[in-house]
Amino acid sequence: MPYPTDRRYTKEHEWITADGTIGITTHAQDSLGDIVFVELPKVGAEITTGKPFGTVESVKAVSDLYAPVSGTVTGVNEALATAPEQVNKDAHGAWMIKINVKDPAEVGTLLSSADYDKFVSEEAGH
Amino acid sequence: MSVVEANSVVPNVVRKTALNAVHRQMGAKMVDFNGWDMPVEYPASIGCGIVNEHMAVRTGVGIFDVSHMGDIRLAGREALAAVQHISMNDASRLAIGQAQYSALLYPQGTFVDDVIVHRLGEDEYLLVINAGTREKDFSWVRDNTRQFDCVVENLSDDFTQIAIQGPRGVDVLQKLTDANLKAVKFYWVTRGSLCGLKNILMGRTGYTAEDGFEIYIPSDEETSARVWYEILDAGKQFGAVPCGLGARNTLRLEGKLPLYGHEISDTIDVWEAGLDRFCKMDKPNFIGRAALEKAKAAGVKRTLVGLEMVDRGIARDGYRILDEKGREIGYVTSGSPAPFLKKNIALAYVPPEQAAVGTTVKVEIRGQGVKAQVVPTPFYKRQKKS
Numbered sequence: 001m002p003y004p005t006d007r008r009y010t011k012e013h014e015w016i017t018a019d020g021t022i023g024i025t026t027h028a029q030d031s032l033g034d035i036v037f038v039e040l041p042k043v044g045a046e047i048t049t050g051k052p053f054g055t056v057e058s059v060k061a062v063s064d065l066y067a068p069v070s071g072t073v074t075g076v077n078e079a080l081a082t083a084p085e086q087v088n089k090d091a092h093g094a095w096m097i098k099i100n101v102k103d104p105a106e107v108g109t110l111l112s113s114a115d116y117d118k119f120v121s122e123e124a125g126h
Numbered sequence: 127m128s129v130v131e132a133n134s135v136v137p138n139v140v141r142k143t144a145l146n147a148v149h150r151q152m153g154a155k156m157v158d159f160n161g162w163d164m165p166v167e168y169p170a171s172i173g174c175g176i177v178n179e180h181m182a183v184r185t186g187v188g189i190f191d192v193s194h195m196g197d198i199r200l201a202g203r204e205a206l207a208a209v210q211h212i213s214m215n216d217a218s219r220l221a222i223g224q225a226q227y228s229a230l231l232y233p234q235g236t237f238v239d240d241v242i243v244h245r246l247g248e249d250e251y252l253l254v255i256n257a258g259t260r261e262k263d264f265s266w267v268r269d270n271t272r273q274f275d276c277v278v279e280n281l282s283d284d285f286t287q288i289a290i291q292g293p294r295g296v297d298v299l300q301k302l303t304d305a306n307l308k309a310v311k312f313y314w315v316t317r318g319s320l321c322g323l324k325n326i327l328m329g330r331t332g333y334t335a336e337d338g339f340e341i342y343i344p345s346d347e348e349t350s351a352r353v354w355y356e357i358l359d360a361g362k363q364f365g366a367v368p369c370g371l372g373a374r375n376t377l378r379l380e381g382k383l384p385l386y387g388h389e390i391s392d393t394i395d396v397w398e399a400g401l402d403r404f405c406k407m408d409k410p411n412f413i414g415r416a417a418l419e420k421a422k423a424a425g426v427k428r429t430l431v432g433l434e435m436v437d438r439g440i441a442r443d444g445y446r447i448l449d450e451k452g453r454e455i456g457y458v459t460s461g462s463p464a465p466f467l468k469k470n471i472a473l474a475y476v477p478p479e480q481a482a483v484g485t486t487v488k489v490e491i492r493g494q495g496v497k498a499q500v501v502p503t504p505f506y507k508r509q510k511k512s
Contacts, residue, residue, distance in 0.1 A: 033155070033167055033372070034177045036463045037440055055492065057440055059176040059463050060166065060372050081438075088170075 002117075004092055008068070008107055009116035015092065016068040016107060020099040024056065024065065026091040027120045032058040035087045038080040040065075040097055045073045047099060049106065054096065056087070069106040071099035143193035144286045144350035154370060160258030162194040165370035172367075179373035180465040183334050184506075187292035187361050188369035191354070192333075192340065194257035195287050198267050201250040202276030209251050212270050212413055213243060214396065216406040220245035225313045225329055227404050230266060231414030235395040235421055239263050239386055242331055244315055249276075254287075254331075254340075256386045270413060286350040290357060291338030291377075293508075294364040299339050301360040303328065312337065321353045333374060335381020336508055373465075380464050380506035382432060382473065388443060388459040389430055389473055395421055398475065400430045428456060428475040432503035433487070439496035441472035441489040448488040448495050455480055458489065464505060471505050472498070 003009065003025065007017040013028035029035060037057035047053040047067040054065040075098035080086060086094040101107060111119060141162045149156065152172065154165035168174030182188045200208055209217040215228035222245055230238035239259040244252040255263045264280045271278055290299050300307045305318025305328060315329040323343060332338040343353050358366055375385070384390045389399055396405045396418055407415065435441060441461030449455050461472030472489065480487060483502055488495030 030170070031155070034175050034465075037438075059376060059465065062440075062442060 003113040005113045008110035008112065009119075010066065010068045010110055011119060012066040014066060014068050016110065018104075018107060020071060020074070020101045021095045022068060022097050022099065023095045024087065024091055025116070025120075029088050029091040032056065032061060032063060034059050035084045038084045038087065038096065040076050040080070041073050043073050043076060047071060047073065047097075056084075065096065068110055069099075070102040072102075074098050074100050141194070143191055144345045144347045145191045145193065145354055147347065148351050148354055149191065149368075152368060154368070157371065159194070159371055160256075162257055164194060165191065165368070166372045167370040168368050174367050174369075176370070176372035176376060177465045179367055179369040180376050182365060182367045183292040183336050183338075183369060183373065183377055184466045185293070186365040187290060187294040187298050187338075188334075188367055188373065189354070189357055189361060190289040190291065190369045190374060191286070192289045192374075193286045193345065193350075196255040196257065196260035196263065196280070196282035197285055197287075197342070198253040198255060198264055199246075199250070199279045199281050200253070200267070200271065200276050201247070201279075202274070203249060204274035205249045205251055205276040208271040208274035208276045208278075209243060209253075210410055210412060211274070212267055213241065213253075214405040214412060214414065215243065216409040217243055217245070217251065218409065222247060223315050225315060225331055227313075229390070229396070229401065229404065230263065231396070231412070231418075232392060233413055233417060235397075235414040235417035236392050237386065237390040237394060237396075237399075238266050238392070240384060240390055240401075242329075244329060246315070246327075252281075252327075255282075259386060284345055285342040286345045286353070287340060287342055288354065288357065289332055289334075289338060289340045290361075291332045291334040291336050291369075293337055294361075294366075295336075295338040298357060298361040298364055298366060299328065299341070302356060307339070321356045323349070323353070333383055334377040335383060335504065335506055336377070375460075376462050376465055379460050379462055379471065379473065380467060380504070382504035385460060394475075395426075397421055397426050398428055398430065426478060429478050429481045430459070431474055431476055431481045431500045432505055433458075433461075433472040433474050433489070433498040434501045434505075435470035435472075435489070436486070436497040436499050439489065439491045439494075440470045441474070441491070441496075441498065445472075446490040447474050447476055448490055449480065450486065450488070452488070452495060455487070461489075467505055469505075471501075473503075476500075 039055040052064040149165040153169040157166040213228040225244040229240040242254045320326040327342040445458040447456035456476035485500040
């Protein structure tokens with residue numbers, strides 16, 4: 001599974017680009033199954049590294065979304081409120097929020113595409 | 127992202143059906159269900175997923191491995207008296223080949239389990255029971271029927287049970303058997319050859335609020351896998367898909383079919399669960415009857431209702447129900463998006479005063495009271511063929 005190299009990843013299966021766009025990975029959408037509900041913060045909200053910033057629900061399960069880094073929300077993908085299945089169709093395109101990253105250096109500490117790929121395969125091996 | 131809640135129970139021992147390897151080979155997502163390693167859904171890569179599986183059963187046909195269900199056989203001169211003593215429905219009304227929904231009750235009128243009672247012969251009955259309560263049920267049945275002249279056998283490990291559910295289920299199965307399935311009415315059973323196997327029990331029963339069959343074949347892995355694939359092949363022309371426990375749960379929820387540990391349990395009685403029409407107080411005495419008589423006279427303190435979310439949000443199992451003022455008045459027993467109805471629905475226990483259709487309540491979702499309304503149930507009722 002090739003993960004885009006233009007972004008960084010977390011072990012909680014979120015991705016973030018250098019300009020602060022955040023979503024969940026295709027691996028995440030696959031393990032969730034049919035996504036039916038996405039709850040996101042409002043523009044202006046502060047999110048904090050490792051803390052929940054929203055919720056995604058599939059038919060079967062409820063999952064928290066964790067902030068890859070700290071920052072202030074500058075944009076929310078409102079389309080996901082009525083078309084949450086976009087996340088299943090194109091997880092790496094269906095972004096959730098955009099943030100003004102507090103410390104740009106923090107993004108660089110996250111997993112690279114190759115490291116995330118390795119992490120996912122190891123997780124699947126268990 | 128991490129899953130913080132799921133509608134399944136965490137077990138301590140993992141058990142497998144004879145089709146376990148088949149599910150894994152098909153790429154099913156496996157979960158622990160009451161101690162069983164079971165498919166929750168099949169992969170999107172072969173056209174499945176809970177929503178597709180659910181829709182296939184409503185509009186075509188879906189195939190389920192339900193071998194985790196248990197089977198108890200009672201046979202002998204006093205088998206009927208034994209069944210009557212331990213179950214709440216009236217088994218004396220069953221003709222040979224007929225089945226009925228019933229339940230085993232504790233003396234206090236609460237549930238040991240819900241069951242389907244099949245009358246297989248003059249003095250022979252088969253109880254089909256839940257996976258999570260197999261051992262408990264068998265001990266309960268054995269211990270409470272000792273005074274009767276009948277043999278009680280646990281056949282749970284003898285069968286691979288496959289459910290073929292949906293309006294086209296009859297067409298799929300008919301391709302594989304010499305039994306005349308059209309002549310089998312809902313909640314009746316027949317026997318016939320199936321996929322080269324002789325004398326196979328096939329019941330027009332299920333847990334999807336849809337037409338369909340459940341078949342009982344030998345539980346060796348080779349036979350089980352062969353029949354599973356033959357059914358899927360036979361179903362191809364009708365769009366058959368394999369279905370996991372995820373769709374099984376959403377299908378039964380739309381039909382308001384109870385799930386043990388949720389709508390019914392050892393602390394919930396028959397009246398609360400609204401299963402009155404399956405409880406025959408006028409038949410000979412049965413375990414739980416005296417307590418139910420008292421409970422009926424006293425009146426219920428809570429009752430099971432159907433909810434539909436009015437505002438944005440999904441009610442989940444265990445969420446609290448609040449009144450308009452934010453006071454806790456009940457809880458959700460099962461809640462989920464309903465794929466066919468395309469609504470967010472739930473079953474919940476609330477006081478009778480808040481149970482009228484049209485009543486507005488709130489479901490507490492992540493600390494917020496989200497508006498929901500009491501609606502008529504079942505949420506979904508299949509159109510009977512004329």
